[in-house]
Amino acid sequence: MTDPIPVAVPRKGRPLEAVLERIAAVSDDDRLDRLADSVSNTLRYEKAVTKGAVDADGGPYERLAEYSDPETPAEPEFTLLRDDRSGKPRRIVFDAATVDLGDVTVKLVGREEPFRALRTHEFALGFDSADLVLEEVVGIRAAGLGNISDINDRIDPVDTDVRVVTGLGDTVYHTLMGREDDRAPGAAFDREYLADYEGPLCISPRYERLVTAVLGTDALDGVEFVYPDANEEEEAAIARVGLGVYLTVTGSTAREHGLSVGEHLFPSETVLMRNAAERDESVPRVLRALEREAADSEIRV
Template sequence: MTTIPVAVPRKGRPLEAVLERVAAVGNAESVADAVVSTLRYEKAVTKGDQTAAGDVYDRLADYSDTDPHHPEYTLFRDARPGSPRRIVFDSLCVEVGEHELHLVGREEPFRALRKHEFPLGFDSADLVLEEVVGIESDPLSSLSELNDRIDPRDTDVRVVDGLGDTVDHALLSTPDVASDPDRSFLETYQGPLCISPRYERLVRAIVGTDAMEGVSFRYPGDREEEAAIASAGLGVYLTVTGSTARDHGLRVGERLFPSETVLLENPEEYTDAVGTIARTLVGSVETTV
C-alpha cells in the first residue's frame, strides 16, 4: 500500500469540504464527522460561544491519538487579539482503494506544494488567484481558466478540479447605482468599488484591467462588509444566498467567480499512485501532467 501525503487546511469550510470528499471515497464518515464536530466546538470556544470544561491542553490530549488512522490535533494561535490558542487539525490517515491518504494540516497548503513538500493538496481557489494568477485585460470567470493564467515561471502547481463547496464573489450594489449589476455595467462604471483589502489582486483578475479603468477601491475598515458596500454604493463580496446583503438594502448582481476548495497538484512530484488518488478524489479528470 502506497501512502500519499496530502496537504489540507487546518480548519474552516475548506477542511470540512475535504473531509466530506475523503469520507465519501474512503468510507471514513465517522472519523470525518468526529473531526468536524470537534473543530466546530473548539471554534465556538475560541469565539466565546461555548465554555469549555477543561484546560485546552487537556482537551488536546483527549482528542488526539497516536494511531495514524485516528485524528491528531495541534494548537494554533488565533489571529484575533486576546484569543487563546485554538485546537486545529493536524493529521489523519485514510485508506482509499489500494492506497492510503495521509492528510496533513497546513496553514498554507498551496505554498507547501509550491515548495515541493507535497504532491497533492487542497486549498481555496482564492489563494491561487491572490498569489500567482496573471492579471489581464479580459476577466477571469471560471476555475477552468486558472491554469492558463498561471505563469510556469512562478510555480509548478496546477489546479486539478474543485470540490463544489461554492461561495461566490458577487457584485453588490445599492438600487440607485445599479438595479442588476453585472460585468457589462462594470465596463462603463466609474467610481468607488468596496472590497476586502486582501482581495484586491483577486478582484483585478476576475474583473479584468479594462473594466478597472475609472474604478477606485474602498475598504470596509472596522465596518461589516455589507454595510460598507451600502455606503460606497457598489462592491464585491462573498455571498451564498445574498440574504444579509438584501438586509442592508443591496441588490445581488452577477456572481463573478466561485470561491471554492480545489485539489492542487505539483506535476514535478507526480507518480502513478498520485494520479490514481487525484482521479479518485475529484472523479474522472485528466491530470495536468
C-alpha cells in the first residue's frame, strides 16, 4: 500500500470549509460528505467558544480527546493552538484527515500558512486564500490586476516556485465603496472614479500590498492609505473617511452605514496551488482527482 500523498490545507475558517466541500464533491463516497460536515460543525462550535459566544461543556483537552481518534486514519484529527485574540486563548483547530479519491489517497494536513509551506517545499500541493499570494509575491505594476487568473503572470519565478492551479468557487470580493453623499450624480465608485480621485482611501493595514497590486500604482497617485481605528468596524471607518476598500459578501452592512457599494475590484477565493519544482508522479494524479466538471470558479488558469 502506498503512503497517502500530503496536501497542505488551512486549519480553520472559510478556506478549509471550501476544501472539504471540494473533496466531498469529487468523490462518490458519502463518508466524505459526513467528514466535511463534522469538521465544519466542530470548528464553528470551537470558534464560538473562543469568542465567548457559548459556554463549552468541559475543558479544551476533554473536547480535543472527544473529537480526535488518532488510531483511525479515516477519522479527522484536531489539535490545540494559541489564538491571536486578547489573552491568547487556546483554540481547537483542524490537524489532519486521510481521504480516498478514487485511485489516489490524500492526507489533508493542517497548516497555519499553507502557501508558505509550499514555498519552502514542505508540500508539493496545497490550498490557501488567493489573497495571501497577492500579499506576498505578486508584482506591483502601474496597471492594476482585475482577474485572478492573471496571478501567475505576475509571480516572479525568482521569488517562488508556487503557482495557482484553480479556484474553488467560494468567492467574495474586495469592493470599492464610498459615502453616498460624496458621490456626484450619475457617478459610480469604480476604477475610473479612483483614477481621478485624490485623498484618503480606507483599507485594512494587512491589505496594503494587495490593494496596491489590484489597483496599480497609477490609480493610487495622490491617494493616501488610512486605516480603521482600534476596535472600529471597517464599514464605520470607511463612512468616516468617505472612500475605502473592504472585503464584502452582500454589502448590506455597508449600506447601513450610508455607503454605496461600488465595483468589485478583485475576487477573494480559496485556490489550489502546486510547487512547480516538485515533480513527483503523484502530483498529476492528485490534480486529476480534484478536478470538477462544473466551472464554479472565476479562475481560469
